[in-house]
Amino acid sequence: MARPDLHERIQALRKLRSAQGRIRVRRTVARRDGVRVEVDGRWLTGFCSNDYLGLSQQFEVVAALQDAASREGAGAGASHLISGHHALHEALEREVADWLGYPRGLLFGSGFIANLAVQQALLSEEEDLCVQDRLNHASLLDASRLAGCRLRRYPHLDAEGAMRQFKSAPEGAAMLVTDGVFSMDGDIAPLRSLSLVARMQEAVLYVDDAHGVGVVGPQGRGCAADAGLGVSEVPLQLVTLGKALGGHGAVVVGEETLIQHLAETARPYIYTTAMPPAQAAAALAAVKLARRDDWRREKLTALIGQFRDSARRHGLELMASDTPIQPLLCGDESTVMAMSASLENAGFLVSAIRPPTVPEGKARLRVTLSALHTPQQVMELVDATARARDIVQRQQHVAALRA
Ligand SMILES: Cc1ncc(COP(=O)(O)O)c(C=O)c1O
Structure with a gap:
């Protein structure tokens, strides 16, 4: 047996990246x-x-972090389902859900992890289908691979293209997944058209609004709110806390039954330590400012x-x-x-x-x-x-x- 040598492989890949001028440095x-x-x-x-x-160094946000850390310490100590779920996590989930007009929110360590969790928990059967914009964030594409479902991509912003992908795979439970604001282009998904496609195809529409919430729409409630859509058209949304909200982490807001299912079954939610409560306090202060200012x-x-x-x-x-x-x-x-x-x-x-x-x-x-x-x-x-x-x-x- 002759296995490929992993060290040789990565050296060859680095050489190739170097020849292409694609070495990445921090x-x-x-x-x-x-x-x-x-x-x-x-x-x-x-x-x-x-x-x-500009909230990451804002006085009230930093003061909330310091105050909570001085009382609660540096870490949560356990995962949410063991003993790590703190009243500050709960308050943050409620505040974000209330802001966006959703019944419930669920807090994650990052947007990347939240995206993995959503598809892994909902698209669990091999025949299930995830239809995605071609320019969606890497975490959304990787999530389909983790879930083990079928992934079909449509041309950027093309709702008819999305419809064609659904028609080409009519079996299996389905989700339609799109960035709200696209992270590398700055443009906005045609959410009204996509919500019609999702309704016709009985698919759950999931909007990753990492770059929209805080910035776009009335009171910064994001792209869906800006398009006049709510929980009945967009049953699940991702709000990241590390961009306009200046901190770290993410909240998925959605229908009660979907969120409950995520909290009870999503592996990237269950098997990880909860966010430090002080960080949740900072995010809570930031959300209040983002709503108000x-x-x-x-x-x-x-x-x-x-x-x-x-x-x-x-x-x-x-x-x-x-x-x-x-x-x-x-x-x-x-x-x-x-x-x-x-x-x-x-x-x-x-x-x-x-x-x-x-x-x-x-x-x-x-x-x-x-x-x-x-x-x-x-x-x-x-x-x-x-x-x-x-x-x-x-x-x-x-x-x-x-x-
Ligand atoms: C569209 C989109 N979704 C998700 C993420 C991941 O969020 P986080 O940085 O909280 O992991 C990003 C961040 O780069 C993003 O741009």
Whole structure:
């Protein structure tokens, strides 16, 4: 017997990634102060955080964390079904469910884990079907693999494409699953059309609104509420606590029977330690602020408008997004890497997003805006991006002449 050597395999894969320029490196943030981050000894203005409402360092949120930690300690000590379920977890679940107008919520350690849990618990038979937008988040696609159900994907935002996928597989219990706001594109799923497809196909519609809740819709209640949909059309939704809410974790809100089933059977829920109660206290404070502070969303809307107008004037390639996720398309990977490096030289941290996270030829700078940015910072970013584009184009031109 000759098994493949795992060490050899991973070395070969790393070599390949290196040849393709796809090695991923982490940037270590030494300190943060609002949208400013200290990286490698330099303070940069960050435009790649998902802290859209600026709540992660907000005074009341941090005070709630400190206060609860001083009383309850650093950890929950056990899983929810053993003895780790704390009154602060319960209060957070109720607050999020009430905000979105759902009967019940269930708290998870992260959005990734919550997505695994939902499909694993609901699509348990081999013939079950999960129909998903082609650009859904990786955790939603992986979840279908974990569940062992059939996965069918439809072209981005194409409700008719979703219908065709259902018709091609008419047996088995089914879910229709979509991001609310798409994480790498910033556009929004056509939820009204998708809810009709789900109803006609007797499928449960699950909306992962990781990037929508807090930002989109009335009182920041997310994409479904913005489309006038509630629990009867969207029986399950994911709310993450690590993006607009500035903390960590996630709450799945939904119909009572679905949530109860998740709490009693979802393996990623049952077999893991509950979130530290202090973290739940911070998230609870953040949710209250997100519900109340319309001014944060109004400020974001103004910054998004300013960014788009100004990027258009400079001839930068925008995508069709009205949300704080404002990707600038660069095309190939070397261009986006060079643009990101040039922006860093100019004092801005903007992440380059490359395949396989996005399709080939669609590499982009994923600019994200926060209510903490100032109009001045946005203006300076756009100016610096236009200059970076000109520098990179010139360098590429010279290199092509030399070749
Ligand atoms: C659409 C979407 N769903 C789920 C997740 C995972 O959430 P979390 O970061 O809480 O694990 C993300 C985060 O990147 C996301 O963008």
